[in-house]
Amino acid sequence: MKRRRWTVVLVTLALVLLACCGGGAALGGWAWSRAKVDTAGEIDFAHKLAIPPLAESRVDDQGRRVFDLRAQEGRRDFGEGGVTRTWGFNGDYLGPTLRAKRGEKVLVNVVNGLDEETSVHWHGMHLPAVMDGGPHQSIRPGATWSPTWTVNQPAASLWYHPHPHGKTAKHVYRGLAGMFIVDDENGGNKALPNRYGVDDIPVIVQDRKFDDGGQFAEGDSLGGVGVLGDTVLVNGTVAPYLDVYTERVRLRLVNGSNARTYAFGVVDDREFAMVGTDGGLLPAPIATDRVRLSPGDRAEIVVAMRPGERVTLRSFPEDQGTDFFNRRFTGGGDTLDVLELRAADDLEPSADLPATLAPFEPIDPAGAVETRQFRLAGRNINGQKMDMSRIDAVITKDTTEIWELTKLDGTPHNFHVHDVQFQVLSVDGQPPSPEFQGWQDTVFLEQGSTVRIVARFADYADPDMPYMFHCHLLTHEDAGMMGQFVVVEPGQEAGRPPTGSSHNHGQ
Incomplete structure (x- = not known):
């Protein structure tokens, strides 16, 4: 609390200086000094790390593994000046870890216990667009959305979070998120440390700002991110x-x-x-x-x-x-x-790390049928803001495409694609760094650099229900830095996205 009281004093002083000659420069200098955060060696690690519980599940008469999630309001004392009002799944903050095996069919009953619409997006999951949980699958207060799909991808650490149009930042910031772990019998997964919570x-990892009353302080930084x-x-x-x-x-x-x-x-x-x-x-x-x-x-x-x-x-x-x-x-x-x-x-004792972990087949870029350019600047992609009724790309099922991603401004951006995992081919014509190896669904972009990615759009087609691509800095997404694409059967044309905001598919 002492640090925050001094912040109030400094803000007041800055406002006084702003009213005087040269006050703008003084305020700018104060803002410059306050913008940097350095907690190296200052944290008293006094709290045992909470381990999200594994979500309970059951197998229904159709052989589906069934999970139940409820988005709800809560309260938690983070020790930051008061009891914080929060949102969570099946609790006051965050949610349980869902876990399923490759090849399993899952069903997730998502109940919206909030007083406004929300959604749940399965970030990194390969699944039909109607089950994806994007802005077209909004859940009304009191309603239940029950998506069901077959898990069809290698072992991975995925996560889930809301994706309501224009409000994703608010819903995630208040605490709605959790992990979804996919297990796979193939590869070196068993040779790695694999006892959950042990x-x-x-x-x-999430950064939060608290106000003097201990509530989450929402808003924008001076950097616009x-x-x-x-x-x-x-x-x-x-x-x-x-x-x-x-x-x-x-x-x-x-x-x-x-x-x-x-x-x-x-x-x-x-x-x-x-x-x-x-x-x-x-x-x-x-x-x-x-x-x-x-x-x-x-x-x-x-x-x-x-x-x-x-x-x-x-x-x-x-x-x-x-x-x-x-x-x-x-x-x-x-x-x-x-x-x-x-x-x-x-x-x-722990086992030695295996020399090989999982099968990996590079996507051959020579097989790409299309190369698309995406230029990110401000809050736009290719000069356009998100329009829920506009399809920005039509992709034929079971084809490979190359996407060239370029950031044109000085603000940080990244690029996330729903449904597919892609491979990074190059950054400004050079081989990707180690952090870009393997399968990715999100890639960080540097100013003026062009990142080339390759993806194969397989298994699922729906001319009417789109997937999203967007910057995953959530205020940018909410401000319109997002587009949508549909995957269609060969020879099929794009349809029209749903006009309503609430669709409870999957039951």
Whole structure:
């Protein structure tokens, strides 16, 4: 509270200076100094990391694994000046981890217990558009939406979150999110640490800003990327520590923040193994000491521990491809201590990491039938804002396409595509860095750079129901930095998206 009282004093002083000669410069200098966040070595990791429970499920008479989710209001004391009003699934904040095997048919009953429409998007999941949970599948207050589909993709750390048109940032910021883990018998998944909550840990990282009353402070930063918080929550825990009892621990990192990009590493710069990206396991572990995750991104890393040590997972300053000014006001220069790992004095032996993890078949770009350009600037893609009634691309089922993504302004953006996992072919004509290896559904863009991706649009066609592509900085998405595409059968034309906002499909 003391820090926030001083903030109020400084704001008042800045306003006084603004009213005087030269006050604008003084206010600008104050804003410059306040924009940088550095919590290195300042966090008292006093709270045991909460582990989201595995969602209960049952198998119905059709052989479907059934989950139940309820979006609801809640209250939680984060220790930030008062009891915070929150939203969550089946609880006060965040939601349980859904888990299913490849080949299983699932059914999720989603009840909207809020007083406004919401939706649930299965981020990273390959499924029919009508089950995707985008803005066309809005759920009215009190209604139930029951999407059902067959899980048809490799093992991966996915997540779910709302996607209501124009309000995604608000709904995610208040706490509506959770993980969806897909298991697959193929590959080296069993050789990795795999005991959920023991040596296989979900790590949902979110930054939040609290006002003096302990409520979430929503709004935009001076950098125009949305709210940037100075308090980090991991699985809804402030200042968390994780007790580690094994020689290796697997962290399933999820950037669940609205706007902030993280550059994760360990404070002593030790190398760790990156074993998975957005769409699943890599072909082989990659040794690295940093992994950058933009909003919506995931990565799986395995950290080796020594008995009795304490080390901190930290987000380091990084070059986001912006100018000096924008770097300060969009979080690129921030340092944030995230999670303390506390190793027991006696550690249970862990198996060596396998040399190979999962089968991986590169998509041949020579087979692409179309190359499309997407230029991101301001809050537009290709100079247009989102229109729910407009289809921006029509793609034939079972074809491969190359998409060229270019960011034209100095504000951070990334690019997320629904339904498909893609491969990054190049960045400005050069081979992609290790963080872009494997399967991706979200990619960070740097100013003036062109990222070429390749994807195959298989299995599902629906001329009337679109999938989305958009910037996953959520205020940008809400402001119109989004478009939509349909996948059609060969020779079929696009239809017309639904005109109503609420559609309860899947039952």
